Amino acid sequence: xxxxxxxxxxxxxxxxxxxxxxxxxxxxxxxxxxxxxxxxxxxxxxxxxxxxxxxxxxxxxxxxxxxxxxxxxxxxxxxxxxxxxxxxxxxxxxxxxxxxxxxxxxxxxxxxxxxxxxxxxxxxxxxxxxxxxxxxxxxxxxxxxxxxxxxxxxxxxxxxxxxxxxxxxxxxxxxxxxxxxxxxxxxxxxxxxxxxxxxxxxxxxxxxxxxxxxxxxxxxxxxxxxxxxxxxxxxxxxxxxxxxxxxxxxxxxxxxxxxxxxxxxxxxxxxxxxxxxxxxxxxxxxxxxxxxxxxxxxxxxxxxxxxxxxxxxxxxxxxxxxxxxxxxxxxxxxxxxxxxxxxxxxxxxxxxxxxxxxxxxxxxxxxxxxxxxxxxxxxxxxxxxxxxxxxxxxxxxxxxxxx
Amino acid sequence: xxxxxxxxxxxxxxxxxxxxxxxxxxxxxxxxxxxxxxxxxxxxxxxxxxxxxxxxxxxxxxxxxxxxxxxxxxxxxxxxxxxxxxxxxxxxxxxxxxxxxxxxxxxxxxxxxxxxxxxxxxxxxxxxxxxxxxxxxxxxxxxxxxxxxxxxxxxxxxxxxxxxxxxxxxxxxxxxxxxxxxxxxxxxxxxxxxxxxxxxxxxxxxxxxxxxxxxxxxxxxxxxxxxxxxxxxxxxxxxxxxxxxxxxxxxxxxxxxxxxxxxxxxxxxxxxxxxxxxxxxxxxxxxxxxxxxxxxxxxxxxx
Numbered sequence: 055x056x057x058x059x060x061x062x063x064x065x066x067x068x069x070x071x072x073x074x075x076x077x078x079x080x081x082x083x084x085x086x087x088x089x090x091x092x093x094x095x096x097x098x099x100x101x102x103x104x105x106x107x108x109x110x111x112x113x114x115x116x117x118x119x120x121x122x123x124x125x126x127x128x129x130x131x132x133x134x135x136x137x138x139x140x141x142x143x144x145x146x147x148x149x150x151x152x153x154x155x156x157x158x159x160x161x162x163x164x165x166x167x168x169x170x171x172x173x174x175x176x177x178x179x180x181x182x183x184x185x186x187x188x189x190x191x192x193x194x195x196x197x198x199x200x201x202x203x204x205x206x207x208x209x210x211x212x213x214x215x216x217x218x219x220x221x222x223x224x225x226x227x228x229x230x231x232x233x234x235x236x237x238x239x240x241x242x243x244x245x246x247x248x249x250x251x252x253x254x255x256x257x258x259x260x261x262x263x264x265x266x267x268x269x270x271x272x273x274x275x276x277x278x279x280x281x282x283x284x285x286x287x288x289x290x291x292x293x294x295x296x297x298x299x300x301x302x303x304x305x306x307x308x309x310x311x312x313x314x315x316x317x318x319x320x321x322x323x324x325x326x327x328x329x330x331x332x333x334x335x336x337x338x339x340x341x342x343x344x345x346x347x348x349x350x351x352x353x354x355x356x357x358x359x360x361x362x363x364x365x366x367x368x369x370x371x372x373x374x375x376x377x378x379x380x381x382x383x384x385x386x387x388x389x390x391x392x393x394x395x396x397x398x399x400x401x402x403x404x405x406x407x408x409x410x411x412x413x414x415x416x417x418x419x420x421x422x423x424x425x426x427x428x429x430x431x432x433x434x435x436x437x438x439x440x441x442x443x444x445x446x447x448x449x450x451x452x453x454x455x456x457x
Numbered sequence: 458x459x460x461x462x463x464x465x466x467x468x469x470x471x472x473x474x475x476x477x478x479x480x481x482x483x484x485x486x487x488x489x490x491x492x493x494x495x496x497x498x499x500x501x502x503x504x505x506x507x508x509x510x511x512x513x514x515x516x517x518x519x520x521x522x523x524x525x526x527x528x529x530x531x532x533x534x535x536x537x538x539x540x541x542x543x544x545x546x547x548x549x550x551x552x553x554x555x556x557x558x559x560x561x562x563x564x565x566x567x568x569x570x571x572x573x574x575x576x577x578x579x580x581x582x583x584x585x586x587x588x589x590x591x592x593x594x595x596x597x598x599x600x601x602x603x604x605x606x607x608x609x610x611x612x613x614x615x616x617x618x619x620x621x622x623x624x625x626x627x628x629x630x631x632x633x634x635x636x637x638x639x640x641x642x643x644x645x646x647x648x649x650x651x652x653x654x655x656x657x658x659x660x661x662x663x664x665x666x667x668x669x670x671x672x673x674x675x676x677x678x679x680x681x682x683x684x685x686x687x688x689x690x691x692x693x694x695x696x697x698x699x700x701x702x703x704x705x706x707x708x709x710x711x712x713x714x715x716x717x718x719x720x721x722x723x724x725x726x727x728x729x730x731x732x733x734x735x736x737x738x739x740x741x742x743x744x745x746x747x748x749x750x751x752x753x754x755x756x757x758x759x760x
Contacts, residue, residue, distance in 0.1 A: 343501035
């Protein structure tokens with residue numbers, strides 16, 4: 055990793071940096087409920103990205119854009135490692151009013167444009183941390199001083215949702231910030247993680263990785279409620295895409311809403327390097343029309359990120375369907391980069407024209423040649439395919455209405 | 458539009474609204490000069506419920522024209538649960554605001570009035586009002602067996618089956634004069650045989666009948682025993698099962714009141730034309746169990 059220091063100044067035991075936070079704010083999860091928080095800002099402007107985009111995964115793969123514009127794995131690692139993550143200890147119930155650094159961090163978290171920020175950090179750890187939920191993080195340093203040197207610009211809906219201390223977090227997220235404010239998911243979870251949403255007494259800092267999944271879950275759940283009132287899709291659709299060694303095959307079956315995700319990591323990927331057993335291990339989670347009451351613990355956060363992409367798509371076409379997402383991860387996915395990869399790749403697959411079929415059998419026959427793991431393994435693992443194949447709907451017994 | 462209806466107590470209404478709450482979150486209450494109707498189809502379109510409360514069930518009933526009131530089912534349950542066993546319940550459209558349902562609970566000591574805003578239910582198909590009737594019309598010639606059974610007997614069957622599986626196979630054999638219930642999975646099986654001569658209240662069997670149904674729905678259906686103590690089950694071959702309960706007045710007199718469930722079946726896969734022979738589940742199983750080398754253990758090692 056190149057570590058350019060054009061914005062750094064060493065003074066005493068501290069490194070001082072004057073740059074701009076994209077805005078970016080991170081809450082670690084270790085030690086919960088005593089966590090480490092702080093804004094992130096670049097130590098170098100030697101990045102192919104605008105400062106704002108360094109913490110905006112929506113810009114790293116713009117759905118439907120040419121593949122040549124999609125950020126590659128090493129590019130992501132490179133620009134993420136040029137962000138310094140500041141750390142400041144905080145108890146999750148701490149309020150910005152009583153902890154100055156937290157208060158300033160919250161102002162940064164709320165901003166819609168980069169915020170000119172000055173920091174002094176000590177004990178810089180120069181490394182890259184990867185996480186299966188959050189995007190990779192670069193060097194981190196203990197925050198000694200934090201100053202904002204301009205007035206952050208705050209989106210009107212953010213201002214409203216943060217000021218209304220009687221507004222439930224779920225409503226703030228899905229209605230005010232997502233539906234009305236059209237805020238990107240990455241802005242919403244940053245604000246949620248900063249403990250700025252919800253009913254006053256329930257507000258607390260939320261570790262970034264949990265905030266990401268909570269946001270994907272909350273937004274998609276509210277979209278699905280609407281989706282369930284739409285007419286059923288008229289045909290079988292197959293959407294496919296591939297990004298950073300992740301291939302997605304997304305099947306839509308004309309039926310009332312149900313959802314399943316299955317994934318398989320290549321037995322030859324570095325993650326399974328030491329597995330003596332090189333068999334295909336498929337993991338699976340699903341939900342029927344009435345949703346889940348438990349966490350999708352096999353697939354974890356990716357389940358909700360993919361579900362968001364799917365729910366957005368069905369909302370846009372005003373149809374409901376039974377949806378099965380198949381994800382294959384090959385050797386090229388050298389490290390987990392966070393669930394944004396899944397969210398953006400699914401959105402990208404759904405932004406491209408689907409292949410259309412008249413039966414599930416045809417869809418499966420079309421997928422089979424492109425799969426690394428043979429189709430029969432997916433069929434054997436799926437819980438929804440047998441359900442879709444066998445569970446009749448009441449309407450299927452009504453004489454078909456004349457077209 | 459004037460609507461006002463009084464029940465001696467909340468038992469029937471609470472039972473019906475609770476049954477509906479297992480299927481959906483919001484629904485319309487249809488009010489007619491002849492009585493009150495509730496309708497619900499679950500979001501997977503597998504189960505549907507219709508309840509009709511004729512005006513005879515009410516101690517007072519006034520309705521000047523057909524109308525519908527959109528309600529949040531959970532809100533209404535919460536309110537009804539606040540009523541005491543002896544509280545008289547009155548439903549009324551607010552004379553000042555026709556979009557408000559007034560729910561009044563009267564006891565010797567107090568009168569409590571809740572106001573519930575009526576709401577538009579998005580995506581609600583106007584056809585749904587008469588949907589159950591269209592199903593009954595379509596299916597009526599396809600039911601080949603109709604059995605009257607005590608609620609408590611069905612309750613025991615469902616509870617037995619739930620130990621083993623989430624699906625139950627229901628079978629009526631006309632020659633053997635039995636009704637069989639079977640639930641099975643890899644862990645085991647339970648088989649329950651009911652003698653059609655002795656074990657049921659009444660029967661009309663023209664032909665054998667059979668179907669597989671989701672126990673999760675049946676488990677909720679039998680909870681309406683609080684308002685009806687026996688069920689009429691109509692079955693055919695791999696068609697929806699109809700379960701009907703008659704609602705009697707509090708004095709025990711028969712009325713036109715009813716609660717009807719329709720439950721769509723699971724149909725075993727050999728009838729599935731979408732997959733045909735290429736995707737026979739048995740073939741997959743065989744391949745998995747006979748395959749060797751790298752690919753032989755998919756599935757098992759996930760746990």
